[in-house]
Amino acid sequence: MLNEEEHMSEALTRIFENVVLTEEKSLQAGYFKDLSIAEMHTLTAIGPYEARTMTNTAEDLGITTGTLTVAIDRLVKKGYVHRERDKRDKRIVRISLTHNGKLACRMNSKFHRVLAKHILAGYDEKDRKHLLDLVDEVDRYVEQQLKRYDSSENVRATARQVATDTNKEKK
Amino acid sequence: MADSDNLRTKVKEDVIRIMAETLEISPEEITSDLAFNTDLPFDSLQLYEFVIDVEETYNIRLPDELLDQVKTVDDMIDVVMKLMKKA
Numbered sequence: 001m002l003n004e005e006e007h008m009s010e011a012l013t014r015i016f017e018n019v020v021l022t023e024e025k026s027l028q029a030g031y032f033k034d035l036s037i038a039e040m041h042t043l044t045a046i047g048p049y050e051a052r053t054m055t056n057t058a059e060d061l062g063i064t065t066g067t068l069t070v071a072i073d074r075l076v077k078k079g080y081v082h083r084e085r086d087k088r089d090k091r092i093v094r095i096s097l098t099h100n101g102k103l104a105c106r107m108n109s110k111f112h113r114v115l116a117k118h119i120l121a122g123y124d125e126k127d128r129k130h131l132l133d134l135v136d137e138v139d140r141y142v143e144q145q146l147k148r149y150d151s152s153e154n155v156r157a158t159a160r161q162v163a164t165d166t167n168k169e170k171k
Numbered sequence: 172m173a174d175s176d177n178l179r180t181k182v183k184e185d186v187i188r189i190m191a192e193t194l195e196i197s198p199e200e201i202t203s204d205l206a207f208n209t210d211l212p213f214d215s216l217q218l219y220e221f222v223i224d225v226e227e228t229y230n231i232r233l234p235d236e237l238l239d240q241v242k243t244v245d246d247m248i249d250v251v252m253k254l255m256k257k258a
Contacts, residue, residue, distance in 0.1 A: 031216055048223075049232060099223060106219045106235075113235060 012138075019115070026111055032104045034078055042071050043080060043097060043105045051084075051096035080104060182255075183248050185228055190244070193221040203245040211244075229255055 024037045032040070045060045046052055058068040072095055075081040080101035086092035097105060120128050183203060191198040194212060205211055213221065222233050225247070231254040241247050 099227075102223050103216065103219055106223070107216065109235065110215060110219075 022115070023108070023111060027108075031107065035080070035104060039071065039075060039078075039080075040104065040108050042068070042075065043101050044108060046081065046095055046097055046101070046105075048097055048102040048105050051082075051094040054093045054095060057095060075101070178255075179248065179252060182229075182251050186225060186244065186248055186251065189224045189228065190221055193217050193224065201244065203248065204243060206243050207241065207247075225251060231255060 020037060023040075027033070027035055027037065027040060035043075042057075042061065045057050054065050054068055054072070058065045061068065072081055072083060076083050079098055081095055082098050082101075083093060083095050086094055120131070123131060187198050187201045187203075190201055190211070194217065201211070207213060207218070222238065225231075226233050229251055231251065233250070233254070237250060241250055
């Protein structure tokens with residue numbers, strides 16, 4: 001029999017993998033076969049309403065603007081994203097979803113809502129609240145861990161930058 | 172009051188026209204008492220096509236949480252009217 005830590009660890013990993021796998025399969029079986037999961041997440045990060053900057057969207061996705069540019073090139077070609085330069089400041093590139101992009105984004109969001117609805121349906125009101133409180137706690141803890149690594153990465157990046165600048169000055 | 176009535180008539184015409192175009196049926200077949208779940212043959216993709224067209228026509232947002240409360244064509248007209256007043 002698994003001990004509690006193993007049980008929790010395996011269940012968390014399995015839930016994460018299976019949600020992504022189910023999402024991927026539902027995409028392949030549905031109306032948006034030409035989209036990968038990563039592309040769908042890019043559409044979700046842009047969102048169905050106001051245009052966003054490349055910089056903000058890349059930050060939300062945790063990727064560089066260079067990586068995002070490659071992804072956006074593909075999504076523009078596929079007809080899911082509209083890209084234009086800011087009228088006042090030409091350095092800023094704004095991206096927004098086309099009609100099809102909005103449709104894909106909303107269908108994906110519905111997938112997640114339906115999944116959540118079915119999970120919650122098996123519980124009465126009191127247990128649903130308890131479950132959501134526990135899930136929130138797990139969510140907060142994992143997010144804290146992520147921030148810890150993010151900030152240590154930032155510290156390392158700053159240290160590397162300072163070292164590079166110092167070396168340049170010495171030369 | 173008359174302005175509000177005129178606006179509601181216009182919104183009703185638009186909502187029914189967009190709905191008819193999405194479902195590829197005649198607008199005459201759609202009355203405001205019809206229910207989304209039982210009377211109108213929307214699949215989920217068509218429903219979002221309709222919703223996005225309404226959002227773009229009136230520059231409003233119709234998130235899923237709000238759509239859950241919309242049961243009939245009349246409800247949809249009410250929600251659009253309310254959101255237009257807020258905008």
